[in-house]
Amino acid sequence: MNVGDTLAPLEIPVTRTLIVAGAIASRDYQDVHHDAELARAKGSPDIFMNILTTNGLVGRYITDRLGPYAVLRKVAIRLGAPNYPGDTMTLSGTVTALNGNTAEIRVTGANGIGHHVTGTVTVTLGAEEVPA
Amino acid sequence: MTATADEEAARFHELLKAFEGRPAAIAGRAKDPVNEPMIRHWCEAMGDTSPAYTGPDAIAPPTMLQAWTMGGLSGHSDRSCAYDQLLALLDGAGCTSVVATDCEQEYLRPLRPGDAVTFDAVIESVSARKTTKLGTGHFVTTRMDVRANGEPAGTHRFRILKYRPAATTAQPARPLPPKQPARRPRPVINRDNHGFWEGVRAHRLLIQRCSSCATLRFPWLPGCNACASPEWGTVEASGAGTVFSYVVMHHPPFPAFDPPYAVALVELAEGVRMIGNITGVPYDKVRIGMPVRLEFLRVDEDLELPVFRGSEG
Numbered sequence: 001m002n003v004g005d006t007l008a009p010l011e012i013p014v015t016r017t018l019i020v021a022g023a024i025a026s027r028d029y030q031d032v033h034h035d036a037e038l039a040r041a042k043g044s045p046d047i048f049m050n051i052l053t054t055n056g057l058v059g060r061y062i063t064d065r066l067g068p069y070a071v072l073r074k075v076a077i078r079l080g081a082p083n084y085p086g087d088t089m090t091l092s093g094t095v096t097a098l099n100g101n102t103a104e105i106r107v108t109g110a111n112g113i114g115h116h117v118t119g120t121v122t123v124t125l126g127a128e129e130v131p132a
Numbered sequence: 133m134t135a136t137a138d139e140e141a142a143r144f145h146e147l148l149k150a151f152e153g154r155p156a157a158i159a160g161r162a163k164d165p166v167n168e169p170m171i172r173h174w175c176e177a178m179g180d181t182s183p184a185y186t187g188p189d190a191i192a193p194p195t196m197l198q199a200w201t202m203g204g205l206s207g208h209s210d211r212s213c214a215y216d217q218l219l220a221l222l223d224g225a226g227c228t229s230v231v232a233t234d235c236e237q238e239y240l241r242p243l244r245p246g247d248a249v250t251f252d253a254v255i256e257s258v259s260a261r262k263t264t265k266l267g268t269g270h271f272v273t274t275r276m277d278v279r280a281n282g283e284p285a286g287t288h289r290f291r292i293l294k295y296r297p298a299a300t301t302a303q304p305a306r307p308l309p310p311k312q313p314a315r316r317p318r319p320v321i322n323r324d325n326h327g328f329w330e331g332v333r334a335h336r337l338l339i340q341r342c343s344s345c346a347t348l349r350f351p352w353l354p355g356c357n358a359c360a361s362p363e364w365g366t367v368e369a370s371g372a373g374t375v376f377s378y379v380v381m382h383h384p385p386f387p388a389f390d391p392p393y394a395v396a397l398v399e400l401a402e403g404v405r406m407i408g409n410i411t412g413v414p415y416d417k418v419r420i421g422m423p424v425r426l427e428f429l430r431v432d433e434d435l436e437l438p439v440f441r442g443s444e445g
Contacts, residue, residue: 018177022177024173024177025174025176025177025178026174026177026198027203027204028202029204029205043229043297051232051233051235052198052235055198055235055237056177056180056195057178058195059178059180059193059194060178060179060180063184064180064182068183071242073238073239074236074237075195075235075237076235076236076237077234077235078233078234079231079233
């Protein structure tokens with residue numbers, strides 16, 4: 001691994017089921033994440049993904065790409081364009097710093113209306129990923 | 133009056149800033165210890181198949197950190213007065229909507245099934261008034277220290293925007309479409325029966341006839357019930373028939389139908405039977421054996437149906 005390397009992208013179909021399952025698995029019962037009618041009453045066109053699910057998907061993306069021995073140290077994300085049902089979010093990553101066996105990866109999740117998430121993940125690499 | 137408005141905003145921000153450094157949650161305690169079922173539900177939702185989260189040495193996905201601290205449907209019992217007061221102050225200023233914008237987590241040690249999670253949180257900062265695409269409001273940042281069995285396990289910085297929703301263009305309530313008279317159900321037309329409905333359009337009542345054994349059949353079917361041959365042709369009904377049986381519909385009512393009305397099983401002169409409405413005779417004057425004559429009734433602009441006109445006496 002070198003600074004500037006990119007990780008293979010991961011496409012996440014943003015289904016209604018994913019949004020609701022993620023909200024409930026993260027114990028987030030805000031109505032805007034499961035009730036389209038109430039979401040519309042609050043000015044949103046539909047339900048949208050909660051930040052905990054986005055966080056979980058970013059974490060999954062990094063360990064999917066770097067292997068099960070990679071250990072997450074920090075995940076810092078900022079949300080932008082909401083993830084509405086029917087959209088697709090493509091996660092991509094670039095190595096921005098490397099310090100011993102610790103890498104910093106810039107992650108972006110783009111959907112049909114813009115950048116849903118931008119963030120930085122700090123990860124300790126598993127044995128196979130440590131640079132020679 | 134901009135200066136006054138700005139002064140007002142600055143004064144309000146001073147009020148909000150007084151909450152900085154005050155607790156957002158005191159001695160919070162997770163409702164459940166770290167546990168395998170919640171880990172599995174999380175991994176299923178996220179599509180996360182990492183082996184680190186299953187088996188005897190399983191750890192919880194680090195990104196679940198906040199999930200353990202959530203109040204769930206029964207809510208938070210450990211939220212501080214200060215945090216509730218801050219949110220109430222913002223609500224009172226019209227900033228009634230909330231959206232999470234940032235989440236920064238640092239993981240100090242993995243959480244494992246059985247760990248008891250406790251936490252404290254502090255209001256770190258409240259921003260000056262900001263105008264965003266969603267509306268105008270204030271960012272509130274909290275920092276939570278999460279412990280497992282009393283040891284530091286991670287920190288969780290969370291930022292929300294409490295805002296007044298941008299004025300949505302007032303949309304007049306959509307006028308209801310003018311009430312249409314109810315329409316009769318449409319026939320289901322498929323490749324096995326479309327020839328029949330083509331005939332109806334041409335005002336011809338077509339009966340299938342088996343090409344092998346010449347048996348007539350109705351309603352239309354792909355094969356012959358007598359000899360199983362799939363080959364068939366048609367003959368046009370003369371239109372003469374008699375009432376073989378009938379019912380009078382009173383209930384339940386269906387839109388587009390005006391009960392009571394008679395529905396008859398008519399035996400055509402050719403020998404096959406078909407169901408249809410009886411016209412020209414009051415519903416209570418329909419009788420078995422009554423002679424009827426085919427006619428076509430235009431139900432609406434898209435639909436014509438074969439019906440049978442009865443003759444009394």
